[in-house]
Amino acid sequence: MRNLFSFIALLIGHTVLLGQNSFSFEGRENNPGSKNYYEIQVSDGKDSTFIPVTVFHGAKPGPVLGITAGIHGYEYPPILAAQKIIEKLDAKQLSGTVILVQMANIPAFLGRSPFLNPLDGKNLNRSFPGEEKGSITARLAHTITQKIIARSDFFVDMHAGDSPEDLMPYNAWYNSEAFPEASKKGKAMALAMGFDYTIRFQIAKERVLQPSLYCSQEAFHRQIPTVDIECGRLGMSGEQETNKIVSSIFSLLSHLQMMPNENSNSSPSTIITQRTSVKSDHTGIFYSEKHAGDSVTKGESIGYITNFFGEQIKEVTANASGIILYKIGTPPINKGDTLFNIGHLP
Numbered sequence: 001m002r003n004l005f006s007f008i009a010l011l012i013g014h015t016v017l018l019g020q021n022s023f024s025f026e027g028r029e030n031n032p033g034s035k036n037y038y039e040i041q042v043s044d045g046k047d048s049t050f051i052p053v054t055v056f057h058g059a060k061p062g063p064v065l066g067i068t069a070g071i072h073g074y075e076y077p078p079i080l081a082a083q084k085i086i087e088k089l090d091a092k093q094l095s096g097t098v099i100l101v102q103m104a105n106i107p108a109f110l111g112r113s114p115f116l117n118p119l120d121g122k123n124l125n126r127s128f129p130g131e132e133k134g135s136i137t138a139r140l141a142h143t144i145t146q147k148i149i150a151r152s153d154f155f156v157d158m159h160a161g162d163s164p165e166d167l168m169p170y171n172a173w174y175n176s177e178a179f180p181e182a183s184k185k186g187k188a189m190a191l192a193m194g195f196d197y198t199i200r201f202q203i204a205k206e207r208v209l210q211p212s213l214y215c216s217q218e219a220f221h222r223q224i225p226t227v228d229i230e231c232g233r234l235g236m237s238g239e240q241e242t243n244k245i246v247s248s249i250f251s252l253l254s255h256l257q258m259m260p261n262e263n264s265n266s267s268p269s270t271i272i273t274q275r276t277s278v279k280s281d282h283t284g285i286f287y288s289e290k291h292a293g294d295s296v297t298k299g300e301s302i303g304y305i306t307n308f309f310g311e312q313i314k315e316v317t318a319n320a321s322g323i324i325l326y327k328i329g330t331p332p333i334n335k336g337d338t339l340f341n342i343g344h345l346p
Contacts (some may be wrong), residue, residue: 025099036225057091064254066155067101071125073109074112075232076238081245088118128217137323152219158231159230160233163330170252173228174201176208192267194269197269198270234329272325275341276319276322276344281335286332290303290324291327299318300318322343323343
């Protein structure tokens with residue numbers, strides 16, 4: 001019995017030495033070195049859903065990293081990456097806390113719905129900071145804002161190419177003169193994650209005074225260093241893309257000194273500070289042999305549009321030189337749609 005008391009005293013003394021307290025979340029205490037699952041219920045009185053969240057509370061003190069996956073339910077690599085992070089992240093080796101939203105938009109995921117929540121037809125990533133008394137999508141945004149983003153010291157929102165979107169892998173950080181410290185830290189986060197290309201999202205000072213609309217931008221509006229991930233294409237699962245996201249998150253944890261440095265990824269990244277969009281001025285059928293990641297030259301023919309009788313009505317040319325970050329990867333096209341997004345290379 002004396003040995004038992006001595007062992008308990010040693011454990012208590014070790015915890016005090018480390019200075020780590022429990023982490024309160026949704027009315028429960030997360031002990032140091034623990035992993036716990038939550039289902040946060042969301043309802044507008046007509047429709048109901050829930051947000052699955054995993055809280056990893058480290059054995060040692062450190063910052064809180066918030067991560068969201070599945071803001072768009074048809075973007076599968078981030079959702080599958082979140083499942084792998086559950087398996088791989090050991091809270092006993094963690095300094096600080098990770099709040100991981102496994103899937104923010106379950107109705108869109110189960111309904112195989114690109115972009116929109118099928119319960120109310122709204123885009124969750126155009127709904128932040130949300131509304132406590134709004135529609136189900138507005139309430140999802142409000143819940144994520146208050147319970148995840150507001151608790152975070154650093155934040156990552158993980159995306160991929162939805163069903164019609166051919167995307168190349170990249171990440172991005174928010175930059176604004178309004179928040180220089182958050183901008184500087186966000187850039188360092190992005191460059192530590194091991195993507196070949198990193199984009200600067202430049203935000204004007206006056207923009208931070210307006211509603212954020214985007215999940216990651218809501219975090220930045222709160223002066224939280226924030227990174228976006230885009231990794232995956234055309235609504236496909238993509239094991240390679242899924243593993244890339246997992247690797248990037250563990251590299252970030254190392255950069256933030258939340259995990260040991262053996263997972264760090266120091267490969268250089270090309271920074272893109274300017275992008276140009278090519279938009280359609282016709283409705284019809286779109287053809288292109290170009291793909292995300294291809295290089296283009298200003299004035300080059302990169303596709304064409306036909307009417308519904310197969311007659312070509314528009315040749316599409318590149319309006320800038322650079323690399324294709326994004327293109328419409330399916331034939332239907334509406335007037336005003338973005339056909340390509342071209343990143344200007346330094």
